[in-house]
Amino acid sequence: MTDLRTALAEAVGIDHVLPDSPPEYGHDESLTVAAVPPAFVVRPGSTAEVTAVLRVAAAHGVKVTARGSGTGLSGGAVPDGGGVVVSFERMNRVLEIDTANHAAVVQAGVTLAELDEAAAAHGLVYPVYPGEMSASLGGTIATNAGGMRAVKYGVTRRHVLGLEAVLASGEVLRTGGKIVKESSGYDLTQLIIGSEGTLALVTQATVRLYPRLPAQATVLAPFPSLDKVTAAVPDIVNSGIGPLILEYIDMVTMSVITANEGIDLGIPAAIRDKALAYLVVVLEERNDERLAEATEEAAALLTHLGAPDVYVLPAAAARRLIEAREKAFWAAKGAGADDILDTVVPRAAMAGFLAEVAEIAKDHGGLAVGAGHAGDGNVHLAVFQPDAEARASLLRDIFAAAVSRGGAISGEHGIGHAKKSYWLELADPVAVALMRRVKHAFDPQGMLGPGSAFD
């Protein structure tokens, strides 16, 4: 048999097999998963080349890890040491913006920023903003990325209409298309979304676009307790104002991000001192009149729900606050956080869950602070506990608390390598056994996404 390097070079061209296990392809942004430089990195330029690579890998019995921009937070892009990384950096074309069907067709390596720019040129938006615009479409599909706007638009799986993906066998699978409903066989699109590269390698996606509404306002409401924040959410949803963003930021996190970014939100010290949590409500509307009306309605409602005062932020301050909130991961990392979690619970359980989390952290000699998607019950926790063993025990108890409240370990980052042991312990064993059988139906040799989710 031809040696692996030669065979890969035949598949993608000699220039696109990188030399000597480049270390930058051995990790993502997970704080805890150790880097593993892969034996080979290939950069296919087409779906046919991806097929060729998978056929070579199968013939040589090596594992394959898909890589987008490497911005994942669960180690899903960390490869097998003897394996091949398939980097989608060259498959980065926006193939079509279809304004008649409100859809875009993109290659897997296109970044959110690139798609955003292409959609914006037509007054449209792809509404997945996980806080990292350099993330690739393929990566966000692999993790079913969410982000702050999910409270209005929903997560990635709501917006992916169809996929082209290469199976472990090298066969090319095509699902869905520019259609928004289909009841014709099992929904393989949905099955592949969130599968973290373990079922198939996504090469192309058809995603839904929406009108880019021009008018936005940001309302900031300090609350005396997180309970009050949580209790306010159902009423905000019931009001029908349909916020674009509905975030809570705890006192510690707010201090850090405003200090880091030098943002002055204009909140008097007397109010700031009593605020244990902030609710950020961003509204978007199709014109300024509607926006003014909705902003007034939101402000009145927040006051009624117990906010001692309500601040409609100037546009520049609002933008900086949201940007800073998007960078909360980096702020936490900069502050020395040892891990970042994205646990999800039923949103009404959020305050109780966070109180329990504080207790758990204390019991394990650690600290857990955060911000999160209040409308979705999706809690981002920065965990401080440098000792790996104590931290593992702390995380296990946090995840168990989430699951016991009807939640899940990950709301949007995925399981990857980082949370696998917790997930295998805490998830419904009937579900896990079934997922293993589904994995086997797609990838009988266990070639794709080694080490992610399953062993």
Next chain:
Amino acid sequence: MTDLRTALAEAVGIDHVLPDSPPEYGHDESLTVAAVPPAFVVRPGSTAEVTAVLRVAAAHGVKVTARGSGTGLSGGAVPDGGGVVVSFERMNRVLEIDTANHAAVVQAGVTLAELDEAAAAHGLVYPVYPGEMSASLGGTIATNAGGMRAVKYGVTRRHVLGLEAVLASGEVLRTGGKIVKESSGYDLTQLIIGSEGTLALVTQATVRLYPRLPAQATVLAPFPSLDKVTAAVPDIVNSGIGPLILEYIDMVTMSVITANEGIDLGIPAAIRDKALAYLVVVLEERNDERLAEATEEAAALLTHLGAPDVYVLPAAAARRLIEAREKAFWAAKGAGADDILDTVVPRAAMAGFLAEVAEIAKDHGGLAVGAGHAGDGNVHLAVFQPDAEARASLLRDIFAAAVSRGGAISGEHGIGHAKKSYWLELADPVAVALMRRVKHAFDPQGMLGPGSAFD
């Protein structure tokens, strides 16, 4: 081994094993799938009883068909002649309306009407209205039901947060919950939705509820051609008015439904005579001021887009028109239609597709007329061609035309028995082979949903 009847009686109680192959459990509302009375019908009262039934069926090697209200249109509820029908009529409890999390927990046999009533009592709505409120939640999950409001809210899979389902092995699977995002393993909820009872028997669902917006208006716009209707849709979507309903009704269908129901829409004969197609735009808002504003905006836009006149219907007429449109299936059946299709295409392809459908029908000595979800490209065709062989050829050509335009055979009714041969011929063979392997992963003995989708 105990005989089958005795074993089933032990599983669900003697009173809930129906005597003598009752014929009403042998069919659904499909116009073409022949009824097959099952050997046994059981009516379990709990998930544990469903488990017991499946264990008995496995031990006796008989097939199992789930049955909700029997309102399906693809023969999915037609059982195997020697098999067991599991009717969910007794599992009909709304277990919880959770206003803090905007979710409902229901047993599979609850009807849409029952859930609608329970949700309405809290000012909430479950937004799936497929036009048949006696449909069960289990049935609508099995087919991923859509309906007129899907243009705003999306189809069933957007609203199901979690499932309890019994596998062929009798094991109970629990997925999701009162959480709106999750990236923790494969999304088995989504995989089971739309699987037409072939993967598992859904016993309970957690679904999402939304605020029930109080203000509605209906705008009717006659258009001189279907092309103009299709061309208007992207602009309506772009405007951001976000209609609740965006339907087209062709001239023939409009005459039939207004005549059947005796509805006078107040459109002058001169306009009516020139209208080849109607666009029905229903708006919903959270207050009357917003509604008045949106209605004016919609009317101006429709005029701009080529409607010779625009009619804001009085509430009673609007309600009757929508009700009549919901009954279009019955009107078509009453008019002697030989089949009803629910083909979906990219919405911009709708006018071209329908022109091609008219040609295809003519070529096969038949007729195909309809109404449909213009915003979703989902076309309901009443097909008139009494000769089964000629009709099969006509249908095959219609489906092939839809698939060649990037569409699918069924947008919301499912494949069932009725469209299986067409689907197996026209769907991506890589996808079908993969679905067979997924089916095997769930149900290795091929016990569930005999004859639906796969052979």
